[in-house]
Amino acid sequence: MSPQKWFLRRWWSDWRFQYQVWRTVIDWTVALYLIVPSLAILIDRYLAWWKEEPSWLSPLPPSSLVGMAFLLVWLGSLRLYIEPADQLFLLQRTEWMRRFLRTGLLFAWIKQALESLWITVLLWPLFRQKMDVSFPAVVAWWIWIWQAKACVALVKRRLTVMERPFLKRVWTVLFFIAAGIGFVTVGYEGIDNPAVLFTAATILLGCWMIWMRMRVREQGTWLQDMAYEQTQRLKWASFIMGKSGVLNRPSYWVKKRPWLFPRSGRIFRKQTAAHVLAEAVIKSFFRNGQQLIQYGQLVGVCTMAVVVSPFWLRWGLWLLFSLLLGLWVRSYWRGWCSHALFRVWFPEGSIPKSGFIIAFSVLHLLGFLPLSVAVGIPSFGGWGALWMIPVGWGAGRLTVQLFASWEVSTGVPSRSGFPG
Structure with missing residues (x-):
């Protein structure tokens, strides 16, 4: 079996696991009386944003919307679906594992394109009410958010494998501040000039390709990677069981x-x-x-x-x-x-x-x-x-x-x- 097919098999297995986890707590009564009304309210509020500016948006400066976008960019994780048995391939099939990791990073890059599109569509009416942005600017914003989210996720994944917890926290805070300042600066300047966003997105794409190559060739972090994957896989299961008093x-x-x-x-x-x-x-x-x-x-x-x-x-x-x-x-x-x-x-x-x-x-x-x-x-x-x-x-x-x-x-x- 090729590394590409094996990665997709791992992803599908994890997706089914997460589906079974949420199925234990969301039955038809929860969906009917809680989820469906909540979605109806959210859709109604979103459509109202297109008609008129919400009252809470008027006192906020335009840069606050860019900061809100960065907070959405910061969320999420980068999954590679590595399991403990993959250590055997590290010694026997190094090139096979590199192709597996490369497939995982490319899959995450495509997935972040969809997540970035969701962020752009969500914030579009707010930017339209606040700054009256054009459609080319919205497209530039999507591409910019896409590349920024890809680079942020890759750097965050690299920080998670650091062994010293104190240095990990310090570097994470410093990276959050530096990335936030850079994102808000470029995003605010690029609202009226989409060429700035396209240029910045191209630079970030080059950085992402370099970091991806470094990540694929990196060794010595398998134990931290597997611990991270297990934590992400069981994150929602642990949360649900913890809140129910089982754990x-x-x-x-x-x-x-x-x-x-x-x-x-x-x-x-x-x-x-x-x-x-x-x-x-x-x-x-x-x-x-x-x-x-x-x-x-x-x-x-x-x-x-x-x-x-x-x-x-x-x-x-x-x-x-x-x-x-x-x-x-x-x-x-x-x-x-x-x-x-x-x-x-x-x-x-x-x-x-x-x-x-x-x-x-x-x-x-x-x-x-x-x-x-x-x-x-x-x-x-x-x-x-x-x-x-x-x-x-x-x-x-x-x-x-x-x-x-x-x-x-x-x-x-x-x-x-x-x-x-």
Whole structure:
């Protein structure tokens, strides 16, 4: 079998695996009552962008749209579908493996063309309302985003195989800043002059070909490549199983160098059982960078959704997202309570309800108050951000009480139940 056919076989196998993963959580009820209405709302908002400029876009400068495009370019990963058994070919069939990697990189390049086209189509009405760009400029933008996304993905993939975590983070941050400045500068200057974008895209294409040749001939990174591939393959499966409470992540409990609460000082002066429980949950959340990133992403998506929605829909989404954040916090709580050490501190049936309320209030309001401020600004202006803080706090407290009553009524003490 040729390397090209073997790569396509690997890709098809991974696609089927991801399909089976999502099939476990998306049935016809979820698709009918959640996905279909969400798609209908998004399509309606997108068509409205073509008719008139959205209210949240008017105060933003044109360069912010270019920065938004770069954030979309930065997302994603570059998969080569390498497996542990491929180490055998490294010694026996070096040229075969090089052709396999070359096929994977070319496949990723074509895939990024489609992703870049999606980004261009998504931002087209916004650029049209803000700067009235021409069709040749849109085509130039697509080609520019395509080549920029290909180079960014290839460099990010190279940074993932670095052995020292600290240097990896430093180089990733430096590359993000440098790439962002370069992308915004070239993209903003090329809005009125498509020749600038075509020239920059040609240069990036040459850089990508050179980096691809270097990547194909690179050796000594197979272990890091395989670890990266396994992480990407199981990313959504781990996320779904973790949120469902099937997997117990040690990172809930262990963080050697936390950014927040680095010392085990007391948050509450009074050390009751409820305060000890709430303090442990809050500290473990803030000491877990992965949870903070996921929670920030959820709040960011919800904030963007309420900002771009019309006035009549914004308040309904605000209440809906309060419940959604509550479900997220409850999922984290249940994963925390499922750990074996938890049963040492709080035996079955002895979890204080007040501890749940304290921890739930802090984690829920952490994301819901900024969301409430985001609802108030486009609805009532600058003063709306101020008076939405107490309104958001009151709505958040109602959500907390709702989930506290819900958890009490479930009657599952080994997972999340409380004494009646």
